[in-house]
Amino acid sequence: MPEVTTTSGNLRFGGKALSLIKFRDVVGQEKAKRMLQLAFSRQKTSHAYLFQGSSGVGKKSLAQAFAAFLNCLEDGRSDSCGQCPSCRKMASANHPDFLIIEPERGKAQISIDQIRELKKMLSYPPVEAGYRVVMISDIQQTMIRKEVANSLLKTLEEPPLKTVFVLTAVEAAGILPTIVSRCQVVPFYPLSYELVCGVLSADGLSAGQAYVMASIAEGSVGKARELAKTDLLETRKQIVEGLVSLSQTQAGAVEGVFVLAEQAAQRKDDLVEVLELLQLWIKDLMILASGGSEDYLINHDLRHTLPPASQRWNVEQLSERLSMIVEAQRQLRHNCNRAFVCEVLFWAFIG
Numbered sequence: 622m623p624e625v626t627t628t629s630g631n632l633r634f635g636g637k638a639l640s641l642i643k644f645r646d647v648v649g650q651e652k653a654k655r656m657l658q659l660a661f662s663r664q665k666t667s668h669a670y671l672f673q674g675s676s677g678v679g680k681k682s683l684a685q686a687f688a689a690f691l692n693c694l695e696d697g698r699s700d701s702c703g704q705c706p707s708c709r710k711m712a713s714a715n716h717p718d719f720l721i722i723e724p725e726r727g728k729a730q731i732s733i734d735q736i737r738e739l740k741k742m743l744s745y746p747p748v749e750a751g752y753r754v755v756m757i758s759d760i761q762q763t764m765i766r767k768e769v770a771n772s773l774l775k776t777l778e779e780p781p782l783k784t785v786f787v788l789t790a791v792e793a794a795g796i797l798p799t800i801v802s803r804c805q806v807v808p809f810y811p812l813s814y815e816l817v818c819g820v821l822s823a824d825g826l827s828a829g830q831a832y833v834m835a836s837i838a839e840g841s842v843g844k845a846r847e848l849a850k851t852d853l854l855e856t857r858k859q860i861v862e863g864l865v866s867l868s869q870t871q872a873g874a875v876e877g878v879f880v881l882a883e884q885a886a887q888r889k890d891d892l893v894e895v896l897e898l899l900q901l902w903i904k905d906l907m908i909l910a911s912g913g914s915e916d917y918l919i920n921h922d923l924r925h926t927l928p929p930a931s932q933r934w935n936v937e938q939l940s941e942r943l944s945m946i947v948e949a950q951r952q953l954r955h956n957c958n959r960a961f962v963c964e965v966l967f968w969a970f971i972g
């Protein structure tokens with residue numbers, strides 16, 4: 622979907638041309654929502670928030686929902702109505718009082734000029750008489766330049782009336798402590814496995830794919846969606862099927878392992894994730910080896926590989942192989958020879 626923004630010099634307004642995001646549209650993060658709703662109902666909305674938590678758990682979505690909520694015109698609301706003129710402007714990414722400050726195209730950092738321009742704008746009251754909401758995401762990456770952070774700090778110290786800053790960050794480390802101290806910190810938590818599964822299923826993934834992706838997404842819908850766009854599942858299937866078809870005593874086993882290791886090593890950034898998926902397969906084997914129910918198996922598309930692989934190892938040997946995968950992942954993170962690490966690992970996985 623094209624990004625629709627209104628621009629004024631270096632500032633960008635309005636967000637993406639998605640439908641209006643309400644609180645109820647944001648998956649999980651009930652405590653954060655409640656905190657924001659309560660503060661509003663008690664007329665104690667802070668002038669600056671720091672949404673802090675892992676990537677892909679809903680910080681930006683909730684910032685957009687909050688901007689819509691603050692400006693919605695319905696009395697006594699606990700969420701945006703979606704119908705009033707303000708909500709409609711928000712829905713069309715056309716609200717003049719919702720500002721998103723992000724690095725200009727091709728740059729990694731917000732510039733001092735952008736903050737200066739923002740300040741000029743903040744010297745006027747909000748256009749629509751509601752709240753002006755300024756969102757700055759990932760500030761530990763986009764605002765590392767001291768003079769930019771200091772310039773923003775001055776604004777946070779003397780906040781303009783009816784202006785609410787929403788800053789987001791994965792962690793407070795790396796942010797000027799004086800900025801953190803001016804903000805109300807709102808913690809965001811990893812989402813439950815069930816919630817991530819639910820989102821992926823709603824996106825159209827099969828139950829089997831959703832289970833596997835949610836298992837390695839570390840509670841992040843964003844990460845799960847990124848993983849789902851890749852061919853990780855297919856690669857891990859080819860590797861598992863390849864390993865099951867080989868045995869150490871057969872002719873050509875060494876070459877077979879070599880080919881699989883080369884194939885795995887070609888993965889650019891996500892070889893560690895491929896091995897994470899291999900761990901899930903071993904865990905399925907452990908469930909079977911310890912007499913657990915098939916209902917608990919995760920890798921639905923690898924069922925056919927379980928009977929032959931179950932013949933190879935007992936629970937203790939499976940546990941050793943889990944440790945080998947963890948060790949291989951550690952080596953890969955330290956830039957060891959990728960193909961070699963995989964060869965050694967895969968040799969231990971053939972019968």
Ligand SMILES: [Zn+2]
Nearest residue numbers: 693702705708
């Ligand atoms: Zn409304």
